[in-house]
Amino acid sequence: MFGLGKSKQLVGLDIGSSSIKAVELRRSGKELELSRLALEALAPETVVDGTIVDTIQVSNTIAKMFTESRIKTKFVATAISGHSVIVKRLALQTMPEEELEGAIQMEAAQHIPFDISEVNLDYQVLDTPPDSPTMDVLLVAVKREKILNYTNVLMQAGKTPIVVDIDAFCLQNVYEYNYEPAPDTTVALLNLGASVMNINIVRGTIPLFTRDVSVGGNQYTDSLQKELDLGFDDAETLKTGSALPGISEEARLPVIKSVSELIVLEIQRTFDFFRATAGGEHIQKLYMAGGSSRVYGLSDLLKQELGLPAEHLNPFRRIGYAETGPIGELVSAHGPRLAVAVGLALRSFEDL
Numbered sequence: 001m002f003g004l005g006k007s008k009q010l011v012g013l014d015i016g017s018s019s020i021k022a023v024e025l026r027r028s029g030k031e032l033e034l035s036r037l038a039l040e041a042l043a044p045e046t047v048v049d050g051t052i053v054d055t056i057q058v059s060n061t062i063a064k065m066f067t068e069s070r071i072k073t074k075f076v077a078t079a080i081s082g083h084s085v086i087v088k089r090l091a092l093q094t095m096p097e098e099e100l101e102g103a104i105q106m107e108a109a110q111h112i113p114f115d116i117s118e119v120n121l122d123y124q125v126l127d128t129p130p131d132s133p134t135m136d137v138l139l140v141a142v143k144r145e146k147i148l149n150y151t152n153v154l155m156q157a158g159k160t161p162i163v164v165d166i167d168a169f170c171l172q173n174v175y176e177y178n179y180e181p182a183p184d185t186t187v188a189l190l191n192l193g194a195s196v197m198n199i200n201i202v203r204g205t206i207p208l209f210t211r212d213v214s215v216g217g218n219q220y221t222d223s224l225q226k227e228l229d230l231g232f233d234d235a236e237t238l239k240t241g242s243a244l245p246g247i248s249e250e251a252r253l254p255v256i257k258s259v260s261e262l263i264v265l266e267i268q269r270t271f272d273f274f275r276a277t278a279g280g281e282h283i284q285k286l287y288m289a290g291g292s293s294r295v296y297g298l299s300d301l302l303k304q305e306l307g308l309p310a311e312h313l314n315p316f317r318r319i320g321y322a323e324t325g326p327i328g329e330l331v332s333a334h335g336p337r338l339a340v341a342v343g344l345a346l347r348s349f350e351d352l
Contacts (some may be wrong), residue, residue, distance in 0.1 A: 010077040012344030017194035021341040034321035038069040050082035059156035077163035077344040084146035087210040095323035175283030178317035192290040216293030241296035286310040289339035315342035
């Protein structure tokens with residue numbers, strides 16, 4: 001898909017607010033297989049709103065994961081999201097490739113709410129009919145300090161950052177490879193993490209609208225702790241649907257539902273804005289990923305309130321793996337949570 005660098009033989013490393021996920025893929029004939037997989041939880045406040053706060057803890061955790069999982073590849077692809085990332089779809093007058101970079105710089109200055117000297121820019125020309133007077137260009141701007149926050153930690157862990165991608169585009173990578181969408185199929189890809197929700201609306205393989213929202217699974221945990229006077233671990237247990245002694249369904253469910261309603265409202269607002277600006281585009285289906293997409297009752301509420309079919313995105317739909325043993329257990333327990341890391345690992349196979 002899209003990033004700020006290119007290479008082969010990469011480990012996909014998703015540094016989230018609640019955990020770090022590492023995925024390494026390999027070719028098996030014409031197919032792909034999962035060769036290495038690791039997941040390590042992070043303490044609260046280690047990564048806050050997409051910013052790595054405790055850099056030593058994160059770099060040590062990455063080094064430990066690679067050693068314990070016997071991941072020998074040092075080249076890494078990682079991803080970022082949040083307010084430091086701006087994604088814009090631009091319609092420009094059709095022009096030769098050699099003129100495009102200069103035009104992008106001029107357009108970026110008008111569309112990016114940051115000082116242009118403080119950001120890294122990248123762009124991709126989207127599919128355009130050959131006789132069209134205009135061309136659609138996807139522009140991405142990321143604050144340099146945000147990129148350095150991640151790449152410095154990777155280097156501290158002894159790894160070489162090759163690709164810095166965007167969470168929403170990693171999700172699209174996974175969707176394209178595993179589901180091979182028809183050109184006229186429009187879906188919404190939702191990645192609900194601990195602190196940020198990424199929404200990417202895609203027609204076929206063309207991204208139409210991308211938005212990051214600062215809501216996520218941490219809000220369930222915080223509300224359960226506050227309303228039911230619980231510790232962090234107990235609140236985490238309750239939000240997945242597991243029971244705890246002394247906590248009734250009548251006490252738990254209203255707290256979870258109130259947060260789910262806030263999340264659904266943000267998604268609905270995003271869809272309404274998209275429909276109002278996209279000239280009659282119709283979203284046909286919702287695919288959910290991220291650890292918080294499995295919060296108890298959220299999937300059913302989304303289907304009910306949005307009136308759309310919804311299912312969890314399976315990042316291993318076309319990727320083989322050993323179903324028994326440690327890797328199979330991790331995939332079974334955390335499948336949708338691994339989507340961004342798989343999307344990053346797919347950057348090693350962009351010829352597929």
